[in-house]
Amino acid sequence: MGTVAKTLKLLNYLSAFSPEIGLSEFARLSGYDKASTHRRLSELVKAGFLEQDPTTKAYRLGAAIPRLALVREQTFPASASAMKALDRLFAAVQETVHVSIVQGTAGLSALAHIDDQTHGNRVYIEPADMLPYHATASGLVVMAYADDAFRDQVLAEPLSQITDDTSTQAEVLQVDFEDIRRTGFGRSEGGYETGIYGISAPLFDRNGTCCGAVAVATPKSRLTEQAEASILAGLSQAATDITVAWGGSIPAAVQEAWMQTKGN
Amino acid sequence: MGTVAKTLKLLNYLSAFSPEIGLSEFARLSGYDKASTHRRLSELVKAGFLEQDPTTKAYRLGAAIPRLALVREQTFPASASAMKALDRLFAAVQETVHVSIVQGTAGLSALAHIDDQTHGNRVYIEPADMLPYHATASGLVVMAYADDAFRDQVLAEPLSQITDDTSTQAEVLQVDFEDIRRTGFGRSEGGYETGIYGISAPLFDRNGTCCGAVAVATPKSRLTEQAEASILAGLSQAATDITVAWGGSIPAAVQEAWMQTKGN
DNA sequence: CCAGTTGGTCCAAATAATGAACCGTTAGGA
DNA sequence: TCCTAACGGTTCATTATTTGGACCAACTGG
Secondary structure: OOHHHHHHHHHOOOOOOOOOEOHHHHHHHHOOOHHHHHHHHHHHHHOOOEEEOOOOOOEEEOOHHHHHHHHHHHHOOHHHHHHHHHHHHHHHHOOEEEEEEEEOOOEEEEEEEEOOOOOOOOOOOOOOOEEOOOOOHHHHHHHHHOOHHHHHHHHHOOOOOOOOOOOOOHHHHHHHHHHHHHHOOEEEEOOOOOOEEEEEEEEEOOOOOEEEEEEEEEEHHHOOHHHHHHHHHHHHHHHHHHHHHOOOOOOHHHHHHHHHHHHO | OOHHHHHHHHHOOOOOOOOOEOHHHHHHHHOOOHHHHHHHHHHHHHOOOEEEOOOOOOEEEOOHHHHHHHHHHHHOOHHHHHHHHHHHHHHHHOOEEEEEEEEOOOEEEEEEEEOOOOOOOOOOOOOOOEEOOOOOHHHHHHHHHOOHHHHHHHHHOOOOOOOOOOOOOHHHHHHHHHHHHHHOOEEEEOOOOOOEEEEEEEEEOOOOOEEEEEEEEEEHHHOOHHHHHHHHHHHHHHHHHHHHHOOOOOOHHHHHHHHHHHHO
């Protein structure tokens, strides 16, 4: 692994749950010594990717981040266009919805979300949280439409048991992937949070690669047949809208799968 | 310069004007050979900071960027809180307004902006664009309140002549800085764009460091005495609001300077 | 068909990263 | 009060990585 990769990996330890981390903690998390870790952190600070609290000495994400995000969003308004489609989807299903994008083999991260505010029993999405591929509807649908090399790489690493219902065996997941490819929708029943049912549809970039997913999360109790039909229709519409807005197109195989599934 | 710094510098060549750059162009811009540049770009792609168009082979900002931006914005909602203050400022002055933050010695970058839509003759802000310290009202006010080491570092590099009215002599700027510290407001008359008058106020972080600026840009023709008084009042209010929202506070010296200036 | 461009690769030489041991400081406990 | 253990940070001989000239294949315009 190159020096740059080791250095940038440090940024991944920062999250909404631990937005500030000190030197020793970084060293422990990364498995490197304090000297190397300190030099790496200093370089990230110099580049504006981190900034250091002068009193607590802890490191947090720096000013270069929002700048680069603006450049990307202005060039390629992924977030804005996703939000428009999410608005429509939310209006149709009245449940928590979100769009997430592939972050290498590490997982998916939520790019945009609308939280259900109407029901008492609702699902929250933690934005910028890394979602595991094997335990979420979004992750499963991305895996199902990813190329073999990517899938093998993800499955090669140990799959964490997040809830009692998480599938951690590659063989079981392979069967799930076939189901997903047949229906065009990903599903996860309590694999990430107990009692939460997730349904997802894949997003494709201009190269035809599956680069993310749009998903609805709902307590299983509210998932009537009628609600599910509305969710499936909304998801395929949203996935198409977002994919087109991103310059891609839905593969014919996926469109056919959707037609068949919704026809039932 | 460390390998990481050289690698991350590549990201700075991407902007709203050239959102995609190829290998040879990167090598030319960075002054390094193609072999090293290629390895660096590949590492950034692996880390998700860049992605490569498989047909044109050009590199653009990757999916890791929006994720980190969300983490930062969720931890520390700089953009959201700035936007609230900008809304009020815009309502008061009815001219193009923006908030920009320090990006090391490279310049300032716009974090949020509201463009004037009402007038025929209006000023546009290019978000995520790097604003030079010596040629903008925002840059000048930051320089005036920066520590000597930072100011010397910026002035040590050659100052580009952007318009005919740009001041490029350090001695002239030093006088400007004294004016700014006396009034509490930065000013630039056509230094960045001919005919545009900029007025700015400094923002301070929790360490008391000047970390950005809020500014109003207007055609000089609309800058009546009355309009200017309204702008100065709006700017000091907005600067205070944003600084407080960011966990900082306006130094007493700046508050006094504002009082005196507005009292005239 | 050539000259000049593009993206990308190879490998010996040059350079930068590494980490055990170290320092100064702070915080808590006996 | 002392003692211990944590913290952030630094030093420097050892070690591993980066570097860049030369090279290749592919494409483009004359």
